[in-house]
Amino acid sequence: MNYLKETIDSLNKQLASGELSAEKLTTDTVANIKATDKQLNAWITVYDAAKPAADLDFAKNRLAGIPIAIKDNIVIDGMRTTAASHILDNFVPVYDATVITKLRAAQATFVGKTNMDEFAMGSSTEHSYFGATHNPWNLDKVPGGSSGGSAAAVASGQVVAALGSDTGGSIRQPAAFNGIFGIKPTYGRVSRWGLIAFGSSLDQIGVMSKRVRDSAEVLNVISGYDEHDSTVSEKAVPDFTEFLDQDVKGLRVAVPREYMSDSVDAGVRTAVEHEIDVLRQAGAIINEVSLPHTKYVVPTYYIIASSEASSNLQRFDGIRYGYRAKDAKNLLDVYVKSRSEGFGEEVKRRIMLGSFTLSAGSYDAFFRQAAKVRTLICDDFDQIFADNDVILGPTTTTTAFGIGEEISDPLKMYNNDILTISANLAGLPAASVPAGLTGGMPVGLQIMAKRFDEGNVFKVADFIERQNKFYEAKPAGMED
């Protein structure tokens, strides 16, 4: 079964009426993934034995019996979880991530785990031990990353919705590159328990889907307080679908001039400007603003994320689980060889970078400075949100680039994240919604709002979606 035309609502209706059985939906989904994934390589593991939950209640649970793709850095009890790394390629978790527990309670079906950059470090899904994922709009292009597998799976119609994780844009950038919607909620909205940590103060699980409403439905299920994660807020979770089908009259929209500069491709800019015009015509108030610390976000982000990662990834030491080098002769050998052989180049680069920025001689010059700049970046946003409801701009500076094009130039790759990482540094909710095509490839419009104001993000995204109906476009790259 292909989901290009389906939504959670349409599937729920078919399942509830008996027109479609959950068993058939599951087996058809697995069969379609297997058939189409030869081109895409969007999945690391596909569960041949996938089964819908027992005693499905379609009235109570909107997701009952519907397959949801899970990024392979979110653990599922008894199912291999690799984070796209050789060091975990044989790792079978013994517990469920909180988001999985919640999806289980909602009776969603798990059909497998999607491809990603190793440990979510990358913007192209080329840094995977299991090979690169291809963009369904053009198989020679990257799907973005690190949630590139989830994005390609949704864009190609393999699943209706997927979970991703976003540390610096890892949901929004691939959503933009694949012409789908993707939301990174507020830091603290969704539990990180069971998400294999990359940058703990930045990581957040979110949702990707073709239709805005579907992400709202899934986010409704996975959000909320969790005793396992002290950084999750106790705030009540609104019904995000209530923010849909609203008008935008009087909505105060800030457009930072730094986000619309010449360093953004003209085609991308034009597409974004068009959507902003649509909003203006619908009565939104557009304000040009400035985020003066934008030029510092990339170094700030790479220092903080890499520092935290260097510590988070120390547990992969070959002692208790995961890959252990065969010929280690002593303890130091076990550590050095297992890690040297188990981690990919990009992961090792960031571990080294992070170990350096935390080391006694550099902490003050790097980590401490980055933490200070992070506070300034948060202040920039607070100021803008004092007079504005949302901030809009392009999600990425370009559309999807070619596979192999940037992999040998890490700095160029890092700079791809310039428009998305601020939301992580400030903990803001942010989404990417399709804003048309340029050069045959999708463009993403990024919407950011105040902490815990996902509502306004959904409101604007849904409005844009209703205007441009981008979901009707079919990814051009797939062979029929």
Added chain:
Amino acid sequence: MNFKSTIGFEVHFELKTKSKIFSPSPVTYGAKPNTETNVIDWGYPGVLPSVNREVYRLGIMVALATNSHVLPVTHFDRKNYYYPDSPKAYQITQFLQPLARDGYIEVEVHGKKNRIGIHEMHIEEDAGKNTHGTNGFSYVDLNRQGVPLLEVVSEPDIANPEEGYAYLEKLRQIVQFTGASDVKMEEGSMRVDTNISIRPVGQKALGTKVEMKNLNSFEHVRLSLAYEEKRQRQVLLSGGRVQLSTRRFDEATGKTVLERVKEGDADYRYFPEPDIPPYHIKDAWVKEIAASLPKSAADRFADYTGKFGLKPYDANVLLQTKESSDFFDAAVAAGADPQLAANWMNTQVNGYLNDNRTSLAEIALTPAHLAEMITLIKDGTISSKIAKKVFAETVTKGTSPKAFVEAKGLVQLSDMSVLTPMVKAVVDANPQSVVDFKNGKDRAIGYLVGQIMKQTHGKANPVAVNRLLNEELQNR
């Protein structure tokens, strides 16, 4: 040349919680390896720590008992290092904003009182335990991983090994009486690291310090510090240089032995723990904890020697552990005469505990039992001799002393109408003893008391019998 010593301590206390600091695993001393662990303790991918709030409460108790200042905002940091007993390869500890700072305790050495500063105290998780088998394998037990620790760091205010010993004794007592830790060195719930440097009198700059870790007893601490003072003095006097190093105390020789030389400080790449938000400690909570703080040993000592009139020695014996002091207080509260209760606690009860290698928590005797028995002695219902029988029964079986005395007919015979004819009969039967008594032989009375005790199976009130015999003999 004269030298001045500078001694400091880092003392770790295991905080007495039911579960670990960051995971719900239970904490039991001596459990089978790795049975008290879960995914958090294993450092599995995706797990996160959740702070056991009880750890803050117990830590604040110790902070208050040591006159320390509780910080309004405290947060955790990561200390990064690789070792098989450290599954995350970092320890969650407190580096920049510890739980409390700037405290002090008062110690007394040879009648001289001195204030020892507490630099800071912080909360952290314990590591697991590595053991190296003879089969070429090493084993890791993660039961201890995540046990909550409170590290108390003294100022380097301690002038000599005796004062160091006094500091440790006092600190142990203070912490023990808060109830925050078991403070048992033999079980590792109190662990002592010390450091010492010496410098010529008059020199301002501190000398190079030598550390000694995990010393087994306070006595070893005292001996190793004394040895180090002497050794470092000899090194300096012979023109040598003290090495920045860690040494260990060798019990057999009474000497310290070099373990490793430190080449600069290890780089632990400390940074703020992102998985745990900073914790705001409200003043009201600190006040609430202060109000609920158990009475300190010093306050109890004042009560014992003042209100109860106990000798300082007896008071100190009772105060050796919080358990014994609590037991005594409960017995007195239940109506026991304080002096008699102290006597019984410090002789019979302690004797029983020592002989049977047991503890107050494990025996059947309760403070209420002790109070009941002491009341029976005091009102003359039973003699001290019978009381020993009663104690033996109650301490093993938990029988009520009163019930036991009644059931066994152990009530002391004090009825004059019964005792008087018995006394007359015994004197009649032993004319020689009357002669002996008149000749001033006190022994005679002892013999006659023995006869009456024999007839009454030990139940006759010895005081009454003595008095009656004296009267009877004098009248003959």
